[in-house]
Every structure is written in structure tokens, then in C-alpha cells.
Amino acid sequence: AQKITQTQPGMFVQEKEAVTLDCTYDTSDQSYGLFWYKQPSSGEMIFLIYQGSYDEQNATEGRYSLNFQKARKSANLVISASQLGDSAMYFCAMREGGRRDDKIIFGKGTRLHILP
Amino acid sequence: GAVVSQHPSRVICKSGTSVKIECRSLDFQATTMFWYRQFPKQSLMLMATSNEGSKATYEQGVEKDKFLINHASLTLSTLTVTSAHPEDSSFYICSARGGQGNNSPLHFGNGTRLTVT
Numbered sequence: 639a640q641k642i643t644q645t646q647p648g649m650f651v652q653e654k655e656a657v658t659l660d661c662t663y664d665t666s667d668q669s670y671g672l673f674w675y676k677q678p679s680s681g682e683m684i685f686l687i688y689q690g691s692y693d694e695q696n697a698t699e700g701r702y703s704l705n706f707q708k709a710r711k712s713a714n715l716v717i718s719a720s721q722l723g724d725s726a727m728y729f730c731a732m733r734e735g736g737r738r739d740d741k742i743i744f745g746k747g748t749r750l751h752i753l754p
Numbered sequence: 755g756a757v758v759s760q761h762p763s764r765v766i767c768k769s770g771t772s773v774k775i776e777c778r779s780l781d782f783q784a785t786t787m788f789w790y791r792q793f794p795k796q797s798l799m800l801m802a803t804s805n806e807g808s809k810a811t812y813e814q815g816v817e818k819d820k821f822l823i824n825h826a827s828l829t830l831s832t833l834t835v836t837s838a839h840p841e842d843s844s845f846y847i848c849s850a851r852g853g854q855g856n857n858s859p860l861h862f863g864n865g866t867r868l869t870v871t
Binding site: 673675680681682683685688729731741742743744745746747 | 788790796797798799800803845847849859860861862864865867
């Protein structure tokens with residue numbers, strides 16, 4: 639069974655609009671972490687934002703925010719005021735367990751296209 | 755910030771040869787590094803967890819004799835693709851945790867695009 643589910647294989651959004659990328663996860667651990675990464679066409683993986691399972695407030699980093707709904711096991715990424723440079727693949731990822739060397743697994747990703 | 759360097763960025767080799775990929779943490783020590791593989795337009799698939807001073811932990815379905823991992827120091831892990839075949843052609847990317855806390859993200863190298871002819 640998939641641990642990380644990203645249901646949107648591709649999205650087209652008009653520049654300057656906000657965009658929400660969906661992510662649901664499956665774990666029985668109480669302690670876990672959720673990450674979002676951006677992968678441009680160059681292939682590098684760029685860390686965007688992190689949410690810990692015990693964090694009570696939604697994480698924010700500049701234009702990125704994470705809509706964390708623990709009961710629904712949902713961790714959607716919200717990008718405000720989208721820019722052309724936001725066009726990329728976006729991956730949701732999860733670290734199960736509370737140890738820093740616990741592995742991180744990735745969802746299938748969403749390809750975001752920002753339209754001028 | 756934490757930097758992970760991966761080398762080479764691209765390699766083309768003939769079928770049957772071996773290829774070594776290096777992953778270095780430049781400004782921090784990494785007792786654990788992770789090796790991922792990514793096929794075109796697909797997600798990152800974890801291959802193995804590289805542990806400094808001990809054997810790597812391989813994910814189910816990954817051949818340990820095919821993908822040799824060595825983590826001899828706190829800043830260097832290597833992945834050797836032995837007797838490479840065309841189906842091994844892929845994007846290989848390494849990563850390491852850059853901080854002490856549980857919220858420290860994985861920092862990735864820029865990846866190695868392997869083409870086996």
C-alpha cells in the first residue's frame with residue numbers, strides 16, 4: 639500500500655494565483671515528519687517545508703505553507719502568489735518514526751505548470 | 755546551509771562495466787546517507803540506507819551485490835553499480851540529513867545520470 643499519495647499528476651495554474659498540492663499519508667506511528675520538495679527540470683531536489691506530527695501550528699516558509707490536518711492524514715502544500723519559476727515537480731515525503739536516521743519515502747509527485 | 759556534493763553528474767558506460775558514484779557531505783558529518791533512484795517522470799525510490807562504519811541497509815528488491823555501498827567515513831558514501839546493464843540506466847541521487855533535530859530535512863546531491871550502452 640502506498641504510504642504517500644499525491645492524487646494530482648499534473649496541474650496548470652495561472653501566474654499569481656494560489657495553488658494547493660494535495661498529499662495524504664498513511665502511518666501508524668505517532669511520531670513522524672512530513673516534507674515537501676521541489677524538483678525543477680535540472681533534477682536537483684530543493685527542500686521547501688517541514689511539518690512534524692506533534693507540531694500544533696501549520697508550518698510556513700515564505701510563500702509556502704503546509705495545511706496539516708492530522709485526523710485526515712493530510713499535508714497539502716499551499717503556494718501563494720505563484721510565479722513562473724514555481725513550475726516544477728513537487729514531491730511530498732514522510733519520515734516515519736522519531737529518529738533522525740529513519741528513512742524518508744516519497745510520493746509520486748505533482749507536476750505544476752504556471753501559465754503566464 | 756548543509757551541502758551535499760555528488761560526482762559525477764553524468765556518466766556513460768558500456769554494458770558489463772562498473773560505475774562508482776560518490777556522495778560527500780561538505781560541511782557536516784553524516785553517519786547516515788540515503789541512496790535513491792529515479793526513473794524518468796517518476797518518483798524517487800529509496801534503494802538503501804548507507805551507515806558509516808557498518809553494512810548498508812537495502813530496500814526490498816534491491817540487489818546488494820549489484821549496488822555496492824560503502825560508507826567509510828563520516829563525509830563520504832559511494833555507490834558502485836557493478837556489471838551495469840542498460841536497465842540500470844537511471845538518475846541516482848544521494849542525500850543526507852543536515853542537522854541534529856528530527857525536523858532537519860534531507861539535503862540532496864545534484865544526482866548522477868547514468869546511461870549504460
